[in-house]
Amino acid sequence: MLRRFLVASSAVLLLTMVVVASRQEADKQTLSVAAIKSQEACRDCHRAIVDSYTHNAHSGLACSQCHQGALEHQDADDPAKVLPVVDFSAEICGSCHRFQYETYFMSEPGIAGIYGGTPADPKEHPKTKDFPLYNKIVAGHGFTKSYEEDRSHKFILRDHIDTKRPKNPACLNCKSTHVAYYWGRTWKGIKLDENAKWEEVIARIPKEMQDYGASCTHCHDPHSTQLRIINKALQAAIAERGVNPYWAEKNAKSFAEADKQQKEILLCAQCHVEYVCGPGADKKVRFVFSWRKVRDLDAYYREKFGYMQDWIHTIIGEPLIKSQHPEVELFWESKYERAGASCVTCHMPKVKVNGRTLTSHWLVSPLRYIDRYIKGDKLGAYPCGECHSVAPQVLREQVLRVQKHVDEAQKRVQQALSDSIDAIAAAKQAQKDGKPVNEQLLREAVRLHQLAHLRWENLVVSENSMGFHNPEEVLKELTEAMDYARRAQMLALQSAGITVKSGQ
Numbered sequence: 491m492l493r494r495f496l497v498a499s500s501a502v503l504l505l506t507m508v509v510v511a512s513r514q515e516a517d518k519q520t521l522s523v524a525a526i527k528s529q530e531a532c533r534d535c536h537r538a539i540v541d542s543y544t545h546n547a548h549s550g551l552a553c554s555q556c557h558q559g560a561l562e563h564q565d566a567d568d569p570a571k572v573l574p575v576v577d578f579s580a581e582i583c584g585s586c587h588r589f590q591y592e593t594y595f596m597s598e599p600g601i602a603g604i605y606g607g608t609p610a611d612p613k614e615h616p617k618t619k620d621f622p623l624y625n626k627i628v629a630g631h632g633f634t635k636s637y638e639e640d641r642s643h644k645f646i647l648r649d650h651i652d653t654k655r656p657k658n659p660a661c662l663n664c665k666s667t668h669v670a671y672y673w674g675r676t677w678k679g680i681k682l683d684e685n686a687k688w689e690e691v692i693a694r695i696p697k698e699m700q701d702y703g704a705s706c707t708h709c710h711d712p713h714s715t716q717l718r719i720i721n722k723a724l725q726a727a728i729a730e731r732g733v734n735p736y737w738a739e740k741n742a743k744s745f746a747e748a749d750k751q752q753k754e755i756l757l758c759a760q761c762h763v764e765y766v767c768g769p770g771a772d773k774k775v776r777f778v779f780s781w782r783k784v785r786d787l788d789a790y791y792r793e794k795f796g797y798m799q800d801w802i803h804t805i806i807g808e809p810l811i812k813s814q815h816p817e818v819e820l821f822w823e824s825k826y827e828r829a830g831a832s833c834v835t836c837h838m839p840k841v842k843v844n845g846r847t848l849t850s851h852w853l854v855s856p857l858r859y860i861d862r863y864i865k866g867d868k869l870g871a872y873p874c875g876e877c878h879s880v881a882p883q884v885l886r887e888q889v890l891r892v893q894k895h896v897d898e899a900q901k902r903v904q905q906a907l908s909d910s911i912d913a914i915a916a917a918k919q920a921q922k923d924g925k926p927v928n929e930q931l932l933r934e935a936v937r938l939h940q941l942a943h944l945r946w947e948n949l950v951v952s953e954n955s956m957g958f959h960n961p962e963e964v965l966k967e968l969t970e971a972m973d974y975a976r977r978a979q980m981l982a983l984q985s986a987g988i989t990v991k992s993g994q
Contacts, residue, residue: 578671579696660776667707731781815954859871
């Protein structure tokens with residue numbers, strides 16, 4: 491009996507000592523932070539920033555906890571010569587926001603459905619695996635040298651550094667928070683703009699960030715803790731056309747005025763949009779967001795840049811549009827957007843973690859979350875359940891069915907584009923050989939080919955949902971692309987008097 495009492499007493503005493511020690515350590519840290527804050531005089535020069543941070547969730551932190559060298563900076567005879575560190579690393583945020591940090595850096599190779607996915611090695615899944623005629627359709631463009639399926643956000647800068655394609659500093663606005671934040675200004679001795687040298691910019695990005703590049707502060711203001719955008723091309727596009735030029739009631743004139751749904755979409759619009767980046771066919775270097783849906787791109791680029799913003803196709807010798815990844819523009823006007831969903835709704839669902847509801851930062855296909863939800867695994871979620879009452883297994887099959895319809899349609903357009911290229915090239919060869927060619931018909935054929943190529947490249951190859959972000963629009967536009975491509979083929983052959991034998 492006495493032994494049990496002594497054991498119990500010892501356990502209680504040990505637990506008490508641990509609790510007391512923990513409280514003392516916490517008190518010590520609190521006193522330490524308070525002591526540091528008492529030495530800071532940051533508000534003397536940075537009034538707006540300090541006022542913002544002291545009225546928000548980070549008010550308990552000292553400036554110098556995140557800005558190494560802040561005290562030395564303020565106490566220096568010439569503060570401009572003793573600058574504090576501006577730390578953009580995700581690790582500094584992860585020291586407190588562990589779950590968000592860990593999920594952002596999750597990387598599980600594999601695919602949730604049939605299309606796209608996350609390869610273990612980019613080289614294992616080139617785009618030509620899904621689009622076998624791609625290199626012919628974009629002949630002469632740098633993407634024919636290297637165009638792989640992207641890995642997760644954990645490697646977005648590393649994969650860009652390693653690609654064989656030509657690179658321009660403007661591309662780094664998506665790949666590096668440093669570049670996006672300082673774009674248009676002098677940073678570490680160089681002017682960050684389209685004319686900067688890519689190698690010099692890369693060399694200035696901290697080595698610990700040269701895999702992921704884009705950190706938490708790309709989307710979160712570390713002082714106010716509010717959502718933000720730092721991409722200058724996006725800011726310029728919003729200033730010109732608003733946050734959503736295709737939804738008048740929602741089209742606020744600035745990020746600050748936008749509602750929650752639009753703000754969440756705009757975070758992803760910093761990168762997941764169509765844009766002009768780097769030197770065009772006319773050798774002029776640009777960094778511009780078109781901020782337009784595919785149906786309006788042709789007229790915009792023709793008027794704005796004379797259609798010379800991208801490249802000249804080496805087989806037909808004509809300028810074409812090389813789209814990037816217009817997920818946001820395709821999502822505009824979709825039934826999902828009009829129902830109130832944003833990118834966050836589907837790609838960053840709420841999940842249960844130790845009794846708490848947290849926002850996952852594992853930015854993957856919603857199907858990956860649904861698969862975990864069906865199995866009962868951690869990070870399982872059913873984001874579609876916010877609007878749909880069907881079972882997740884049923885909805886999953888519906889998603890794949892839609893994507894299959896789009897894939898079947900794009901394959902037909904892909905072949906039609908290839909045939910159109912052959913016909914235009916044949917007509918131009920006949921012209922070179924001195925044979926009579928109706929130039930008006932040939933010009934019309936080229937024009938139709940450009941319209942067809944734009945839709946296929948933009949909505950299928952470059953956009954990464956195989957049509958699911960807005961299936962109605964994609965299927966409609968692919969139908970038009972098919973018509974444009976076949977008419978282009980017919981007119982090109984007709985222009986040169988070339989007849990095609992039956993069955994060919």
